[in-house]
Amino acid sequence: MSPAPASASPADPDLVRAARGLPVSRTPVWFMRQAGRSLPEYRALRAGTRMLDACQDPDLITEITLQPVRRHGVDAAIFFSDIVLPLVVAGVDIEIKPGVGPVVASPVRTVAHVDALPDLEPDRLGFLQTAVRALVAELGPTPLIGFAGAPFTLATYLIEGGPSKEHARTKAFMYAEPEAWSRLLQKLSVSSSTFLRAQIDAGASAVQLFDSWAGVLSAADYAERVLPHSRAVFDGLGERDVPRIHFGVGTGELLPLIGDAGADVVGVDWRVPLDEAVRRVGPGRSLQGNLDPAVLLADRATVDREVRRVVEQAKGARGHIFNLGHGVLPETDPDVLTHVVELVHELTAR
Numbered sequence: 284m285s286p287a288p289a290s291a292s293p294a295d296p297d298l299v300r301a302a303r304g305l306p307v308s309r310t311p312v313w314f315m316r317q318a319g320r321s322l323p324e325y326r327a328l329r330a331g332t333r334m335l336d337a338c339q340d341p342d343l344i345t346e347i348t349l350q351p352v353r354r355h356g357v358d359a360a361i362f363f364s365d366i367v368l369p370l371v372v373a374g375v376d377i378e379i380k381p382g383v384g385p386v387v388a389s390p391v392r393t394v395a396h397v398d399a400l401p402d403l404e405p406d407r408l409g410f411l412q413t414a415v416r417a418l419v420a421e422l423g424p425t426p427l428i429g430f431a432g433a434p435f436t437l438a439t440y441l442i443e444g445g446p447s448k449e450h451a452r453t454k455a456f457m458y459a460e461p462e463a464w465s466r467l468l469q470k471l472s473v474s475s476s477t478f479l480r481a482q483i484d485a486g487a488s489a490v491q492l493f494d495s496w497a498g499v500l501s502a503a504d505y506a507e508r509v510l511p512h513s514r515a516v517f518d519g520l521g522e523r524d525v526p527r528i529h530f531g532v533g534t535g536e537l538l539p540l541i542g543d544a545g546a547d548v549v550g551v552d553w554r555v556p557l558d559e560a561v562r563r564v565g566p567g568r569s570l571q572g573n574l575d576p577a578v579l580l581a582d583r584a585t586v587d588r589e590v591r592r593v594v595e596q597a598k599g600a601r602g603h604i605f606n607l608g609h610g611v612l613p614e615t616d617p618d619v620l621t622h623v624v625e626l627v628h629e630l631t632a633r
């Protein structure tokens with residue numbers, strides 16, 4: 284029996300319809316890192332609370348997730364959390380240092396370290412499901428995007444012990460210990476899948492898998508040593524019929540492959556124009572992106588010109604979700620974000 288076609292009803296939000304290549308009333312817009320330091324109300328709410336504590340407090344999660352929806356009128360909320368949270372909940376000692384990023388107390392450097400990594404017990408995610416349910420009730424028709432980190436990007440933090448530019452230790456481990464590498468990525472795929480399932484089962488309408496640092500790999504290494512594990516994350520969602528978005532930075536050479544992980548939507552950074560991305564990604568998938576976040580720091584005429592260019596270059600895509608090519612920079616003026624949402628809606632109203 285062939286699988287049932289992806290279902291969608293006219294009542295589905297534009298984000299879900301664009302992800303499936305169906306007609307929309309206007310191009311949906313949201314921003315990676317829309318909740319966060321560009322918003323004074325976020326900085327006020329976070330004052331005195333550590334990032335990973337905030338990520339485990341249902342009231343804070345709910346309020347922080349809603350802030351950008353209220354302020355900007357974006358077409359989706361993204362669950363406030365972090366890609367390392369499933370590891371933290373499982374018991375791995377990780378801190379998110381302000382201005383640095385995730386720092387791991389005991390990096391994974393040996394086969395024994397891999398085998399000692401704790402599994403994520405789904406019943407530890409009650410706080411997350413409480414927050415998702417509260418959010419879905421508050422959001423009404425606005426969809427909530429759930430997310431997780433992809434196995435490769437999570438492995439870079441575990442192996443390097445923190446953020447890194449070259450990811451040399453990660454690659455060295457991948458080449459030197461192929462079996463342990465595969466076991467590590469397999470463990471991470473299970474935990475990311477568990478994290479996504481918890482969000483979908485509590486009411487998330489779409490999911491995004493962040494493989495932020497996959498762009499440091501050659502296409503051959505990505506295809507052989509990474510992609511199967513990202514695919515396992517999506518496969519682990521089973522019959523849950525929500526659109527799947529897959530994104531990484533600097534993935535120009537990987538665009539023909541990334542969709543094969545099982546994505547309905549491929550996220551593109553600012554390096555590859557969307558008309559070229561359509562050719563590289565191929566048919567049957569929508570695109571998300573790809574305004575350079577730094578453009579938002581420029582003058583209004585430049586912002587408008589670049590927004591128009593992105594909208595124009597997306598015209599050949601099966602569906603388009605407007606976003607930045609990576610996260611909102613903390614120094615961004617939030618009024619510019621609101622303006623971009625209005626402009627995209629105005630330019631694409633049908």
Ligand SMILES: Cc1c2[nH]c(c1CCC(=O)O)Cc1[nH]c(c(CCC(=O)O)c1C)Cc1[nH]c(c(CCC(=O)O)c1C)Cc1[nH]c(c(C)c1CCC(=O)O)C2
Nearest residue numbers: 315316317318319363364365366381382383384493495610
């Ligand atoms: C690589 C990665 C991380 N975390 C994440 C990724 C993948 C996305 C990407 O490529 O940017 C994912 C993430 N992190 C956060 C979100 C929330 C949802 C959203 O996009 O609005 C999401 C989707 C909140 C956050 N995650 C983090 C913040 C800032 C914490 C603070 O407010 O002090 C937020 C709002 C911390 C974090 N966490 C991470 C980094 C590099 C940092 C920045 C450290 C810093 O510069 O201070 C790891």
